[in-house]
Amino acid sequence: MPEFTLVTGACGGLGSAFVRLLAERGEALFLTGRSETRLTALKKELLAAFPALTVEVCACDLTDEASRAALFAFADDRKMRFARLVYVAGVDTQKALEKYTAQKVVLQSRVNLEAACDLACGVFVRRGDFPEFLAVGSMSASTPMPYFALYSATKKGLEQLFVALHGEWKGRAKVTVVLPGGIPTREDIKENIRAHGWFGRVSALSPRTVAERSLRALARNRRKTVIGGWNKLLYALTRCVPTGIRLSFVSRMWSKTEKDAF
Numbered sequence: 001m002p003e004f005t006l007v008t009g010a011c012g013g014l015g016s017a018f019v020r021l022l023a024e025r026g027e028a029l030f031l032t033g034r035s036e037t038r039l040t041a042l043k044k045e046l047l048a049a050f051p052a053l054t055v056e057v058c059a060c061d062l063t064d065e066a067s068r069a070a071l072f073a074f075a076d077d078r079k080m081r082f083a084r085l086v087y088v089a090g091v092d093t094q095k096a097l098e099k100y101t102a103q104k105v106v107l108q109s110r111v112n113l114e115a116a117c118d119l120a121c122g123v124f125v126r127r128g129d130f131p132e133f134l135a136v137g138s139m140s141a142s143t144p145m146p147y148f149a150l151y152s153a154t155k156k157g158l159e160q161l162f163v164a165l166h167g168e169w170k171g172r173a174k175v176t177v178v179l180p181g182g183i184p185t186r187e188d189i190k191e192n193i194r195a196h197g198w199f200g201r202v203s204a205l206s207p208r209t210v211a212e213r214s215l216r217a218l219a220r221n222r223r224k225t226v227i228g229g230w231n232k233l234l235y236a237l238t239r240c241v242p243t244g245i246r247l248s249f250v251s252r253m254w255s256k257t258e259k260d261a262f
């Protein structure tokens with residue numbers, strides 16, 4: 001039985017880029033997302049392109065504890081062990097906080113942070129020889145972000161969690177969190193990148209490039225990696241700018257658009 005890479009958000013824009021790259025490397029894949037239909041279609045597509053690939057799919061709503069337990073029950077039934085977790089799932093609602101419903105607050109917090117913690121534990125328990133853990137954070141965690149406040153906060157939490165695990169599992173696992181800037185995946189995100197003009201354009205990288213650089217960072221066991229030269233510079237500059245100025249700048253830029261795809 002091969003050791004599997006569990007990919008969350010496998011059918012999404014960035015998730016499918018990770019899946020493609022891992023499939024090209026012949027990794028056994030355990031793919032999850034909310035839609036059984038989309039997962040089955042993805043599996044079919046992968047097996048058509050890579051007939052020797054081992055692919056398991058299991059639908060899971062990451063906001064639901066029972067659904068997460070069922071995901072691991074599926075793995076346990078098949079005696080699956082894990083080489084890697086690639087945690088890509090994320091909810092990126094962007095609007096004034098008073099426009100959120102209570103349900104949206106819960107949903108975003110669970111997908112972006114709680115489920116990542118739960119799945120990392122589950123994979124670690126069912127680990128292979130020297131497992132690898134990759135979490136997709138965001139440049140949005142580099143500063144508190146008005147109008148993107150909960151997203152930024154949950155991604156900061158995710159970042160702190162994985163950086164801490166890098167220390168906790170030292171010598172037992174590789175653990176990396178990556179911070180990408182804009183990635184033109186969904187239409188609303190493409191529109192958002194356009195709306196941020198020059199600033200949005202220079203920060204954006206294709207899903208494949210982000211996936212490639214992320215897997216490279218993981219192979220090198222980098223604790224935390226900002227993806228892209230411009231984003232690295234921006235990240236460093238952010239540290240030098242007083243919080244008040246950052247808050248005014250982000251308020252001006254991020255109040256111009258809203259996105260709520262979930």
Ligand SMILES: NC(=O)c1ccc[n+]([C@@H]2O[C@H](COP(=O)([O-])OP(=O)(O)OC[C@H]3O[C@@H](n4cnc5c(N)ncnc54)[C@H](OP(=O)(O)O)[C@@H]3O)[C@@H](O)[C@H]2O)c1
Binds near residue numbers: 015139
């Ligand atoms: N695009 C960007 O500009 C950008 C920048 C920085 C970081 N990121 C991060 O990159 C990751 C991927 O984003 P993307 O741009 O590829 O967006 P996307 O296409 O919308 O992918 C998000 C994924 O999250 C999954 N997901 C959401 N809620 C879920 C739930 N309750 N249970 C299980 N899965 C759930 C979705 O799965 P299903 O819909 O298949 O269920 C989807 O595959 C996210 O973590 C995002 O925060 C994106």
